[in-house]
Amino acid sequence: MSGLAQALAFGGYGAYVWPAYGFAAAVLIGLFVAARRQLARAERDAERMRAALRAPEPRS
Amino acid sequence: MASLANPTQFSRVSAKALPVLLALAAALIAAGLWLALVASPADYQQGDSVRIMYIHVPSAWLALMGYTGLAVCGLFALVWKHALADVLAKATAPVGAAFAAITLVSGSLWGKPTWGTYWVWDARLTSVLILFFLYLGHIALTHAFEDEARGARAAAILALVGVVNVPIIKWSVDWWSTLHQPASITRFAAPAIDPSMLRPLFVMAGGLFAYFFAVILMRARAELAARKARALAVAVAGRADAPFPGAGLGETA
Numbered sequence: 001m002s003g004l005a006q007a008l009a010f011g012g013y014g015a016y017v018w019p020a021y022g023f024a025a026a027v028l029i030g031l032f033v034a035a036r037r038q039l040a041r042a043e044r045d046a047e048r049m050r051a052a053l054r055a056p057e058p059r060s
Numbered sequence: 061m062a063s064l065a066n067p068t069q070f071s072r073v074s075a076k077a078l079p080v081l082l083a084l085a086a087a088l089i090a091a092g093l094w095l096a097l098v099a100s101p102a103d104y105q106q107g108d109s110v111r112i113m114y115i116h117v118p119s120a121w122l123a124l125m126g127y128t129g130l131a132v133c134g135l136f137a138l139v140w141k142h143a144l145a146d147v148l149a150k151a152t153a154p155v156g157a158a159f160a161a162i163t164l165v166s167g168s169l170w171g172k173p174t175w176g177t178y179w180v181w182d183a184r185l186t187s188v189l190i191l192f193f194l195y196l197g198h199i200a201l202t203h204a205f206e207d208e209a210r211g212a213r214a215a216a217i218l219a220l221v222g223v224v225n226v227p228i229i230k231w232s233v234d235w236w237s238t239l240h241q242p243a244s245i246t247r248f249a250a251p252a253i254d255p256s257m258l259r260p261l262f263v264m265a266g267g268l269f270a271y272f273f274a275v276i277l278m279r280a281r282a283e284l285a286a287r288k289a290r291a292l293a294v295a296v297a298g299r300a301d302a303p304f305p306g307a308g309l310g311e312t313a
Contacts, residue, residue, distance in 0.1 A: 010108035016173050020112045020166040021097075024119070027158045028271065035278040042285035049292030 067143055067284055074277045081274035088267030095260035103257075110257070112170040118265035119162040120188070122272050124226055126156025127191060130198060131223035134216035144280075146212040147287075149219065150202050151279035155272060157195035163188055175239050183232035184240035187225060194222040 096114035103110035137145035168178045198215045205211040233242040244252040
C-alpha cells in the first residue's frame with residue numbers, strides 16, 4: 001500500500017471515519033446551497049414587486 | 061441585542077455579519093479538517109476512529125444549542141408576540157435537525173468500532189434520536205397550516221414542551237448507566253482530553269458554530285424577503301391596473 005493510501009486507511013478505521021465526514025459534508029453543503037438559493041429567489045421576488053409598485057399607475 | 065428586535069435593524073446588521081461569519085466558517089473548518097484528519101495523533105486506545113469526535117461532538121453541541129434557541133424563540137413568540145421570533149425559529153429548525161442527524165450518523169459510525177454496535181437503545185442515544193424527531197415535528201408543524209401564524213404558534217408550543225429533552229440529553233450519561241461516555245469537557249474541571257486533540261476539536265467547533273449562525277442568518281433573511289415580497293404582491297394586486305387582480309406571488313419560502 002502506498003504511503004498516501006495507508007494514511008487514508010486510518011489503520012483500518014477509514015471505513016468509519018470517511019463516511020462520517022462524508023455524511024457531514026453532504027448535509028452541510030446541501031443545507032448551505034439550499035439556503036443561498038432560497039435567499040436569492042426571495043430577494044429577486046421582493047425586488048420585482050418593488051419595481052412593479054414603482055411603475056406609474058395608468059389612468060383607466 | 062435589543063436593537064436586533066426590529067426586523068429592519070436585523071436586516072442591516074445581518075447583512076454586515078453574514079460575510080464575516082461565512083469567511084470565518086470557511087477558514088476555521090478548513091483548518092479544523094487539516095488538524096482533525098492530518099495533524100492530530102491517533103488515540104492510544106481508539107486508534108484513528110477518534111477522528112470522528114471532531115465532527116460528532118461539535119455537532120451534538122450545536123444540535124442542543126439549536127433546540128434551546130427554538131425554545132427561546134417559542135417563548136418570545138408566544139409571550140411577547142415578537143416579530144422576529146417566528147422567523148428565527150423557522151430558520152433554525154432545519155439547521156438544528158441537520159446537526160442532530162450528523163450527531164446520530166457520526167456517533168453510530170464511531171460506535172461500531174468502539175462499542176461493537178452501530179446502535180443501542182440506551183438513554184443518551186435514544187434521547188438524541190428524540191431530539192431529531194422533535195426538530196422534524198417542529199418543521200412539519202410550521203408548514204402544516206394554510207395560515208402561517210397558526211403553524212408558527214403550534215411549532216412554538218412544541219419547542220417549549222420539547223425543551224425538557226435538552227437537560228435529559230445533557231445528563232443522561234450521569235443519570236442512567238449507558239454505553240456512552242460522560243462529558244470530557246466540563247466547565248468546572250480540566251478536560252480529560254490531551255491538548256493535541258482539544259485544538260482540532262475547538263477549531264472545528266468554532267468553524268461549525270460560524271457556519272450554524274451564517275446559515276440561520278441566510279435563512280432568516282430569505283424568510284423576511286419572502287414575506288416582504290408577498291406583502292408587496294398584495295399591494296400590487298390591489299392596484300386598479302393590475303393585469304390579473306388578486307394574482308400575487310405563490311409560496312416563495
